[in-house]
Amino acid sequence: MMTTARRELLAYVLPFALFMAGLAAVSAMRKLGLSSFLGVTVDPMYWIYPIQSIVCTAALLWFWKCYDFTGTTGGKLLAGVAVGILVLALWVAPQELFHQPRRVDGFDPGILPGLTPWMLLARFTRLVLVVPLVEEIFWRGFLLRYLVRDDFTKLPFGSSTPFSFWSVVVAFTLVHSPADWPAAFLTGILFNLVAIRTKSLTACVAAHAAANLGLGVYICATRQWGFW
Numbered sequence: 261m262m263t264t265a266r267r268e269l270l271a272y273v274l275p276f277a278l279f280m281a282g283l284a285a286v287s288a289m290r291k292l293g294l295s296s297f298l299g300v301t302v303d304p305m306y307w308i309y310p311i312q313s314i315v316c317t318a319a320l321l322w323f324w325k326c327y328d329f330t331g332t333t334g335g336k337l338l339a340g341v342a343v344g345i346l347v348l349a350l351w352v353a354p355q356e357l358f359h360q361p362r363r364v365d366g367f368d369p370g371i372l373p374g375l376t377p378w379m380l381l382a383r384f385t386r387l388v389l390v391v392p393l394v395e396e397i398f399w400r401g402f403l404l405r406y407l408v409r410d411d412f413t414k415l416p417f418g419s420s421t422p423f424s425f426w427s428v429v430v431a432f433t434l435v436h437s438p439a440d441w442p443a444a445f446l447t448g449i450l451f452n453l454v455a456i457r458t459k460s461l462t463a464c465v466a467a468h469a470a471a472n473l474g475l476g477v478y479i480c481a482t483r484q485w486g487f488w
Contacts, residue, residue: 268413271323275316276398279390280435282312305367306379313386316394327397328417332462340463343450344470350443351471351487352478363439363486380480383488387476392468399448400455400464404428418459425452447471 262270289295289304354360369379405412407424420428429448436444454460454467479487 265411265413267323268326271326272397272402272412274323275319275394276402278319279312279316279394282308282315285312302371306371309367309386310382313382313390316390320390320393320397327401327461329462332458332460336458336460336463337466339458340454340460340466341470343454344467344472345474347443347447347450347467347471348474348478350446351440351475354443355482355484362482363484366485367488368483368485384473384476387472387488388469391472392465396451396461396464396468399428399432400451401461403431404452404455416459417461418455418457420452420456425456428452 286303286305286308289308295301295303355362367383369383370376372379401417402412404420404424405415405417407427408415408419408421429445429452432448432451433441433444451464451467454464458464475487479485
């Protein structure tokens with residue numbers, strides 16, 4: 261029988277591990293030259309990402325009772341959303357202020373015109389719901405506390421030390437593409453501060469979701485699919 265501590269560890273780590281496995285699968289499929297799905301030649305991300313989202317959602321639902329989304333006031337949610345808007349500005353600033361090259365290579369939902377609405381729905385679901393939950397549960401819910409003490413759930417959400425704070429910022433930065441490292445570094449700091457100041461997982465998820473929703477709208481408006 262699984263112990264409570266082991267179940268809690270899996271609850272906070274497994275969804276993120278599954279998410280990263282999906283990214284690794286895309287890279288592996290590309291290297292193997294496997295670019296066909298149901299007889300249609302497309303990049304592996306077009307069919308692996310939806311599977312990734314379904315698997316991660318299933319894991320989140322399975323462990324849902326392990327996560328604490330209580331104790332969040334309207335003020336904390338608004339603070340999270342405000343930080344999310346600031347994060348959005350950080351991500352698009354290189355394009356809008358410094359005229360960096362357009363990032364057009366990426367997940368284009370119009371590649372199969374008959375499926376465009378469904379691909380957009382799948383992409384926004386992943387971007388606004390799955391990613392914020394998976395990442396905030398792992399980075400702020402787990403690692404920020406785990407680097408303070410092994411039995412991390414005994415610590416209040418938002419607990420940290422300088423070592424755990426900066427370790428999470430660096431690790432969060434490195435899992436993004438090098439082009440996004442400056443924005444990701446600042447984002448890691450801001451999301452950590454949301455966790456520390458609000459003590460609310462919900463506020464962290466709201467911040468991440470707001471940033472990603474805004475970025476998704478920006479991507480569709482500018483057709484810079486490389487930001488997905």
